[in-house]
Amino acid sequence: MTKSIVCLQPLSSQQQERIRAAAPGYTLTLANAKAPDLQLLAEAEIIIGWAKGIGETLLRPESPLRWVQTWSAGIEKLPLERFKERGILLTNASGVHAEPISAVIFGFILMFTRNLHTAMRNQLNRRWHxxxxxxxxxxxxxxxxxxxxxxxxTARIAKAFRMKTLGISRSGQPVADFDQVMTTAELDKAVSQGDFIINTLPITDETEQLFDANIFSAFKQGSYYINIGRGATTNTEALIAALNSGQLRGAGLDVFETEPLPEDHPLWNMEQVIITPHSAGTTDYYAERVVDIFTDSLEAYLDSGTPSRNLVDYARQY
Known part of the structure; x- marks a missing residue:
C-alpha cells in the first residue's frame, strides 16, 4: 500500500517536487483546509498543517497517522492530549518566523527611539513638530x-546596534549574542534592567499571564514593552495600567488576549501604543521555510522513525 502525505496548505510545484524527491514511496496530495477531504485524510501517515473538523477522522484508533507537521510555531489550538495518547509525533514551524518577526521588533524599537510613530501622526495633521x-x-x-x-x-541584531542583551529562559543557559541569560524565575529582576522588554514566548501553562501587574511594576520607569509572542502571556488590564501611569513609555503589540482586537478597545486610542494585526510572522518566504524544515525532518523520519527538527515535547507544550 502506498504511503500518503497530505498537505493542507498551498505549495508551489517546485516545493511539491522537493517533498516528493525526499520521500520516495510516498504520495503527496494537496488538500483544502477549508473543505478537507476526510476520505483522503483518513489514509494519511503524515499531515502538513491542520484544520477544524478533521480530528475525529485522523485520531480514530485505526488511523495510520504517525506525524503532524504544523504550519505555525504555536500549537495551543491542537488536540495535544489526544496526540500524546495516540503517540503521534508533532513538529512545529519554529524558526520560520525569526527574520520577519525580528524585523517587526526592530520596527517597533526604532519607531519609539526616533519618535517616528509620533511623526506619522503629525504628518496626518500636517504638523511640523x-x-x-x-x-x-x-x-x-x-x-x-x-x-x-x-x-x-533579535539579540544578534541588537548587537549590531551596540545594545546590551539580556535573555530569559526556563534554564538560564548561555546563548550566543546574549550578554547574560537569566531564568524565568528571575523575570522581575531582569525587566528592571531593560529599556526594551521583548516578549517572544509561546503560550503554555507556565507562561499564561506571566506579564502581570507584579511584573509590570518591576519594569524600569519609562521603558517599552513589545509583545510578538502570544497575547495570553500578558494581562492586558495590567499593561494598560502601566501605560497610563507612565511606568511604560510605550508598547508595540502584535498579539492580544482577544483577537481581533475589539474596535472599542482602549489600546486603539493610546498614542504611545503601536498595533499590528498579528502579522509579524507574515512573509512571502513562509512556505519555502516550512518546506525546508519538513524535508530536513523527513529524511530523519524515514531513517529512524523520528523527525529531526522542532519535535514538540508534550510535557513542555512546545
Missing part, C-alpha cells in the same frame, strides 16, 4: 523573554 526627545540605541538594554530562534535573531 518635534519634542526633542529622540534617542538612539547605543548602550540601551534589550531584555528578551525567550531565547529561541526569534529571540536569538
Amino acid at each position: 518635534s519634542d526633542g526627545q529622540e534617542s538612539e540605541l547605543t548602550g540601551k538594554t534589550a531584555v528578551i523573554a525567550g531565547t529561541g530562534a526569534i529571540g536569538s535573531e
Whole structure:
C-alpha cells in the first residue's frame, strides 16, 4: 500500500517536487483546509498543517497517522492530549518566523527611539513638530523573554546596534549574542534592567499571564514593552495600567488576549501604543521555510522513525 502525505496548505510545484524527491514511496496530495477531504485524510501517515473538523477522522484508533507537521510555531489550538495518547509525533514551524518577526521588533524599537510613530501622526495633521526627545540605541538594554530562534535573531541584531542583551529562559543557559541569560524565575529582576522588554514566548501553562501587574511594576520607569509572542502571556488590564501611569513609555503589540482586537478597545486610542494585526510572522518566504524544515525532518523520519527538527515535547507544550 502506498504511503500518503497530505498537505493542507498551498505549495508551489517546485516545493511539491522537493517533498516528493525526499520521500520516495510516498504520495503527496494537496488538500483544502477549508473543505478537507476526510476520505483522503483518513489514509494519511503524515499531515502538513491542520484544520477544524478533521480530528475525529485522523485520531480514530485505526488511523495510520504517525506525524503532524504544523504550519505555525504555536500549537495551543491542537488536540495535544489526544496526540500524546495516540503517540503521534508533532513538529512545529519554529524558526520560520525569526527574520520577519525580528524585523517587526526592530520596527517597533526604532519607531519609539526616533519618535517616528509620533511623526506619522503629525504628518496626518500636517504638523511640523518635534519634542526633542529622540534617542538612539547605543548602550540601551534589550531584555528578551525567550531565547529561541526569534529571540536569538533579535539579540544578534541588537548587537549590531551596540545594545546590551539580556535573555530569559526556563534554564538560564548561555546563548550566543546574549550578554547574560537569566531564568524565568528571575523575570522581575531582569525587566528592571531593560529599556526594551521583548516578549517572544509561546503560550503554555507556565507562561499564561506571566506579564502581570507584579511584573509590570518591576519594569524600569519609562521603558517599552513589545509583545510578538502570544497575547495570553500578558494581562492586558495590567499593561494598560502601566501605560497610563507612565511606568511604560510605550508598547508595540502584535498579539492580544482577544483577537481581533475589539474596535472599542482602549489600546486603539493610546498614542504611545503601536498595533499590528498579528502579522509579524507574515512573509512571502513562509512556505519555502516550512518546506525546508519538513524535508530536513523527513529524511530523519524515514531513517529512524523520528523527525529531526522542532519535535514538540508534550510535557513542555512546545
